[in-house]
Amino acid sequence: MATSKLQALWNHPAGPKTIHFWAPTFKWGISIANIADFAKPPEKLSYPQQIAVTATGIIWSRYSTVITPKNWNLFSVNVAMAGTGLYQLSRKIRHDYFNEEETASIKE
Amino acid sequence: MKFLKTFLNSPVGPKTTHFWGPIANWGFVIAALADTRKPPDMLSGNMTAVMCLYSASGMRFAWMVQPRNHLLLACHATNETVQLFQFSRWAKHEGCPRQLWPLMG
Numbered sequence: 001m002a003t004s005k006l007q008a009l010w011n012h013p014a015g016p017k018t019i020h021f022w023a024p025t026f027k028w029g030i031s032i033a034n035i036a037d038f039a040k041p042p043e044k045l046s047y048p049q050q051i052a053v054t055a056t057g058i059i060w061s062r063y064s065t066v067i068t069p070k071n072w073n074l075f076s077v078n079v080a081m082a083g084t085g086l087y088q089l090s091r092k093i094r095h096d097y098f099n100e101e102e103t104a105s106i107k108e
Numbered sequence: 109m110k111f112l113k114t115f116l117n118s119p120v121g122p123k124t125t126h127f128w129g130p131i132a133n134w135g136f137v138i139a140a141l142a143d144t145r146k147p148p149d150m151l152s153g154n155m156t157a158v159m160c161l162y163s164a165s166g167m168r169f170a171w172m173v174q175p176r177n178h179l180l181l182a183c184h185a186t187n188e189t190v191q192l193f194q195f196s197r198w199a200k201h202e203g204c205p206r207q208l209w210p211l212m213g
Contacts, residue, residue: 023169029158036154044150048142052135063129068174 013069024074031077034084042095050088057082120175130180133166137183140190148201156195163188 014020034053037045057078064074120126136159143151163184170180204212 019165019168019172023162023165026158026162026165030155030162033152033154033158037152040152046139046143046146046150048139049136049155052132052139055135056132059125059132060129063125066125 014071014073020069020071021073024071024077027074027077027081031080031084034081034088037088038084038091042092045088045092047089047092050085050092054082054085054089057085120177120179126175126177127179130170130177130183133180133183133187137187137190140187140194144190144194144197148197151194151198151201153195153198153202156191156198159191160188160195163191 009015010017016022030053057080060078061075061082064071064078115121116123118124122128140159166184167181167188170177170184173180
């Protein structure tokens with residue numbers, strides 16, 4: 001019973017014998033690299049890069065449901081990308097625009 | 109005029125997500141090009157290396173997906189080039205890792 005389910009996954013049109021599996025798998029690397037970069041100080045983050053990551057994640061979440069074959073691996077990875085991108089953006093924005101107020105009030 | 113009409117109504121045209129997905133991916137390329145002016149100590153080795161693997165597999169994906177997506181293929185080919193360049197800048201800045209020194213002679 002379990003083997004037939006595994007077989008079904010193995011032979012799936014978006015399964016591990018196809019690029020439809022490996023492209024999203026490599027894409028997980030982007031989210032993982034971004035999570036590793038949570039430790040980076042916000043000054044070293046790149047606005048263009050994080051905006052690209054977020055926007056791609058959002059748009060591709062939709063794209064992955066309308067291509068053939070429909071690709072849930074791709075869907076989930078793009079949702080994760082949008083999530084990590086939004087978090088990194090919030091870190092950098094908070095640092096750039098809200099820390100200024102703190103330092104300004106200290107100066108006063 | 110006819111070309112424009114064909115393009116607008118194409119199954120991979122601007123009325124479809126098959127167009128806007130790849131357009132969004134050009135964001136990576138533009139971001140990378142903007143970042144080529146940044147000093148290498150601001151580059152993320154992790155992210156750049158991952159992008160190289162990602163665009164390599166993305167080129168194949170764009171070719172094999174239904175419908176075949178040439179715009180996406182062009183995007184990933186360009187991104188691969190820029191990311192490899194950025195990776196070389198980062199690697200040069202990092203220098204040779206200690207573990208490889210015996211090999212360097």
